[in-house]
Each structure stands twice: as structure tokens, then as C-alpha cells.
Amino acid sequence: MKVVKIYQYGGREVLQFEEAQEPIPGPKEILIKIKAIGMNPIDWKTRQGYMKEKIKLPFTLGWDLAGIVEGLGEEVTKFQLDDEVYAMTELIKGGCNAEYVIVHENFVALKPKSLNFEEAAAVPLAALTAWQALFDVANLQANQKVLIHAGSGGVGSFAIQFAKEKGAFVTTTTSSNNIERVKKLGADEVLDYTHVDFVSHCKDSDVVLDTVGKEVQDRSFECLKPEGKLVTIVALNNPERGIRTLVEPNGARLAQIASLIDAGKIKPLIDRIMMFKELAAAHELSESGHAKGKIVLRVSK
Numbered sequence: 001m002k003v004v005k006i007y008q009y010g011g012r013e014v015l016q017f018e019e020a021q022e023p024i025p026g027p028k029e030i031l032i033k034i035k036a037i038g039m040n041p042i043d044w045k046t047r048q049g050y051m052k053e054k055i056k057l058p059f060t061l062g063w064d065l066a067g068i069v070e071g072l073g074e075e076v077t078k079f080q081l082d083d084e085v086y087a088m089t090e091l092i093k094g095g096c097n098a099e100y101v102i103v104h105e106n107f108v109a110l111k112p113k114s115l116n117f118e119e120a121a122a123v124p125l126a127a128l129t130a131w132q133a134l135f136d137v138a139n140l141q142a143n144q145k146v147l148i149h150a151g152s153g154g155v156g157s158f159a160i161q162f163a164k165e166k167g168a169f170v171t172t173t174t175s176s177n178n179i180e181r182v183k184k185l186g187a188d189e190v191l192d193y194t195h196v197d198f199v200s201h202c203k204d205s206d207v208v209l210d211t212v213g214k215e216v217q218d219r220s221f222e223c224l225k226p227e228g229k230l231v232t233i234v235a236l237n238n239p240e241r242g243i244r245t246l247v248e249p250n251g252a253r254l255a256q257i258a259s260l261i262d263a264g265k266i267k268p269l270i271d272r273i274m275m276f277k278e279l280a281a282a283h284e285l286s287e288s289g290h291a292k293g294k295i296v297l298r299v300s301k
Contacts, residue, residue, distance in 0.1 A: 003098035005058040009049035012280040031071030035117035038064030039295035062096025066120035086111040088124035088249040109254035112261040122268040122294035126154035129247040142167030144206035152178035157269040160185045269293030
């Protein structure tokens with residue numbers, strides 16, 4: 001099979017395409033033939049050394065996938081051969097920049113029936129990040145106010161939809177050229193951060209979801225009620241303020257999200273679909289910060 005590995009940290013030139021043996025699933029693992037993979041900022045950040053204390057080189061990047069079950073460990077009970085599935089792999093394992101990957105059955109779900117493989121691959125990591133931050137960490141409730149930064153991004157676009165489905169009042173920030181796209185996701189209030197000071201327009205929030213960090217994170221505390229919560233998925237500037245969360249794979253939650261997608265309540269926001277051989281170019285686009293939604297790579301037909 002084709003696989004992309006990094007043997008050192010650095011720029012896009014460290015991405016190495018090579019041939020490897022298909023992996024063999026353990027007792028509770030599934031062998032998946034990958035049809036499509038999703039690109040996330042963690043891909044290029046890890047390539048640059050973001051998780052070097054947690055992973056060992058050589059390493060295969062990639063955490064989002066959609067594909068077909070081609071092999072089953074002897075103790076797998078939740079899936080069958082030829083099932084169409086999607087999944088997020090563990091942060092310390094990655095492995096999706098390849099034609100095949102093995103994943104623990106607890107991290108896998110049947111893909112949404114209403115989505116093709118490319119669309120499904122855009123969902124897992126970003127959707128799980130948004131869900132866990134909003135509900136597992138911040139405990140967002142109906143009728144509460146939430147400020148979601150970068151509403152056109154992968155995490156932000158799912159967060160808007162989840163929060164609206166919950167019944168919250170959603171304010172989000174985005175740039176001028178993404179306003180209409182974000183409005184269609186259901187946000188109640190869309191602020192153009194290039195022309196509007198979000199702090200002056202957003203007070204008394206119960207929850208802030210920070211996907212930007214730095215000065216935006218610091219100023220976002222001014223938008224919170226006294227008992228409000230700021231949850232960030234990037235670096236926490238002050239450990240005594242706010243909560244930082246890291247996404248975890250969860251097949252059961254992906255199954256729930258698939259139901260919402262098939263019910264027409266949630267949809268992935270995709271910037272573009274590229275070919276697997278264009279992986280370096282996908283890294284470049286993601287690094288630029290100009291993608292309007294998720295970048296997806298087609299691995300096989």
C-alpha cells in the first residue's frame with residue numbers, strides 16, 4: 001500500500017510517499033481501506049513538531065478517514081466486512097495518510113448514509129472537537145448564549161450547527177467573504193472580525209469556544225458572564241483562566257452525529273476535494289488559514 005511518513009520534523013518537504021505492507025488488525029481492531037481523508041491543522045502542526053513529546057518518528061500523519069471495512073480482528077462484534085465507515089484515530093497514532101489503516105472498533109462508526117466518502121471524511125475530528133468542547137466540557141444548554149470564533153473553519157462550522165440544534169443563541173466571528181456561508185449554518189449573529197470589535201458586540205455569553213488563541217482568547221474573557229466558561233482547542237494563555245481541551249476518538253458519538261447528518265440537521269462545510277498525491281499542497285492550503293471549511297483528499301475510488 002501507499003503510505004506517507006515523516007522521518008523528521010519540518011516543512012512540507014518532509015512528507016515522504018513510500019510503499020509499505022498492509023497492517024494486520026489486532027483482536028479488537030478493524031482494517032479499513034481508506035477512500036478519503038480529512039485535513040486538519042493538527043496535520044501540519046504535528047509535521048512541524050507540535051506533538052514531538054508524544055509521538056515517535058517515523059510517523060504517519062492523518063486522523064480523519066472514511067472507507068470500507070476489509071478486515072476484522074477475531075473479537076470485533078460491531079462491524080462486518082464491506083461496511084462503509086468513518087472514524088477518527090488516536091492522536092498519538094495518526095495513520096490515515098495511507099491506503100489502509102487499522103482502527104480500534106470503539107473509534108469507528110457507520111458513515112452517514114446521506115454523505116459520500118469525501119463528505120464523510122470531513123466530519124470526524126472537527127465534529128468531535130466541537131461536540132466535546134461545547135457539551136462535554138462547557139456543558140452548553142438550551143437558551144444559553146455562545147460565542148464561537150472562526151465560524152467558517154472546520155471546528156467552528158460544526159460548533160455553530162451543534163449549538164443551534166441544542167437551542168442556544170449563537171454568535172460567531174468570520175471574515176467578510178464568509179459571512180453568507182456562516183449564516184446558512186444557522187448562526188443568530190455573525191460578526192465580521194475585520195470590521196467589528198467582537199467584544200463590544202458580544203456581552204453576557206455563557207460559553208466562548210476559542211479556536212484562534214492569542215489576543216482573541218485574552219479579549220474573549222470580556223464577553224463572558226461571571227460564571228461563564230471559555231473553552232479553547234489551542235494553547236491556553238493563562239492556565240488560571242479558561243479550559244483547554246484535546247479531542248478524543250469516540251465511535252459512539254460519531255454514530256450519533258451520523259444520525260443528525262442523515263436527519264438533515266448537520267452538514268460538513270467543505271472547501272475543496274484534492275487527490276492524495278496533492279497532500280503537500282493540502283498542507284500548504286491548511287497552513288495559509290484561508291480554507292473555507294474542510295480540505296479533503298481522495299485516496300481511492
